[in-house]
Amino acid sequence: MVKTILSINNVSKSFGKYKAIDNLNLSLQKGDIYGLIGSNGAGKTTIMRLITQLSPLQVGEIKLFDQKINQQALKHVGSIIETPVAFEKLTVKQNLKLIAIQRGINDYDKINEIINFVGLNEKDNTKAKNLSLGQKQRLGLAIAILPDPDLLVLDEPINGLDPSGIIEFRQLLLRLNQEKQVTILISSHILTELYQVSTRFGFIYRGQLIKQISKDDLDRVNQSGLMVTVNNVSKASQIIDKNYSKKFTVLNDKNILIHSLNVDSSELNKKLVMNGVSVVSITKEEKSLEDYYTNLIGELEND
Numbered sequence: 001m002v003k004t005i006l007s008i009n010n011v012s013k014s015f016g017k018y019k020a021i022d023n024l025n026l027s028l029q030k031g032d033i034y035g036l037i038g039s040n041g042a043g044k045t046t047i048m049r050l051i052t053q054l055s056p057l058q059v060g061e062i063k064l065f066d067q068k069i070n071q072q073a074l075k076h077v078g079s080i081i082e083t084p085v086a087f088e089k090l091t092v093k094q095n096l097k098l099i100a101i102q103r104g105i106n107d108y109d110k111i112n113e114i115i116n117f118v119g120l121n122e123k124d125n126t127k128a129k130n131l132s133l134g135q136k137q138r139l140g141l142a143i144a145i146l147p148d149p150d151l152l153v154l155d156e157p158i159n160g161l162d163p164s165g166i167i168e169f170r171q172l173l174l175r176l177n178q179e180k181q182v183t184i185l186i187s188s189h190i191l192t193e194l195y196q197v198s199t200r201f202g203f204i205y206r207g208q209l210i211k212q213i214s215k216d217d218l219d220r221v222n223q224s225g226l227m228v229t230v231n232n233v234s235k236a237s238q239i240i241d242k243n244y245s246k247k248f249t250v251l252n253d254k255n256i257l258i259h260s261l262n263v264d265s266s267e268l269n270k271k272l273v274m275n276g277v278s279v280v281s282i283t284k285e286e287k288s289l290e291d292y293y294t295n296l297i298g299e300l301e302n303d
């Protein structure tokens with residue numbers, strides 16, 4: 001059964017006369033890794049601050065685990081929003097102990113388990129202020145997951161990480177999601193990375209959710225077809241036209257794009273070669289999340 005973890009209903013938020021969030025509706029189902037995408041100032045952090053009650057709700061309703069947000073429900077939410085929350089003068093272990101005391105967690109073995117999980121075992125006695133940026137992000141994640149949250153809210157958690165740090169952080173998130181069934185709301189401007197972790201995407205534009213799409217649907221929409229590279233496009237296009245009832249576009253003197261992936265490329269290859277066309281390649285042409293986002297925003301800004 002699909003279980004709704006978070007639902008944001010008709011939420012608006014203004015700062016003075018400026019409407020930062022405008023009648024937003026969004027929901028997360030259990031197991032989602034929901035990637036929140038939008039340009040600078042679109043409203044992503046504001047949404048996350050409203051969910052975690054760092055910012056008071058003005059209009060609309062937010063439900064966590066099917067109840068109105070309250071302190072009890074928030075105990076099941078971990079977050080990294082803006083700066084990580086560690087105390088600089090405390091060590092990694094002391095920071096986690098403090099959170100354990102605050103949250104009434106008596107099982108101190110769990111602290112070591114989490115330190116291992118986020119890969120800070122060699123730094124457990126290092127003060128937070130002496131950690132590298134990536135290690136600080138890991139400590140932030142450790143603090144967020146110590147209370148075993150059902151929902152993690154992560155605002156640009158991979159900012160500033162080096163390439164291997166990004167890969168490790170991604171693996172941590174996927175493990176949390178798959179092994180501990182944690183639902184995750186995550187924002188990032190690194191769309192290639194967001195694409196790799198997310199199961200659904202929400203696009204925020206000027207405080208509004210302008211589009212929501214699952215990864216499967218995105219992949220379907222983004223598969224733009226088969227790119228056929230040949231030495232003779234006019235002959236090749238006649239063969240394609242004669243044998244396939246598919247739309248295609250001759251892009252230049254070497255390339256033809258067939259607007260479908262539902263074509264057997266080895267059969268096509270054989271037909272072309274048998275008719276004297278020499279085939280350089282036939283490749284699947286897929287667009288990226290970034291292409292999708294750029295198109296979406298481009299359409300809005302040209303309206």
Ligand SMILES: Nc1ncnc2c1ncn2[C@@H]1O[C@H](COP(=O)(O)OP(=O)(O)OP(=O)(O)O)[C@@H](O)[C@H]1O
Nearest residue numbers: 015018019020038039040041042043044045046047
């Ligand atoms: N406390 C505040 N007072 C006044 N304006 C605010 C406040 N917090 C946010 N805003 C405004 O609300 C809008 C949304 O900001 P928000 O931080 O949510 O954007 P964002 O999508 O997270 O952007 P970024 O990708 O740059 O982090 C911005 O125009 C911002 O200036």
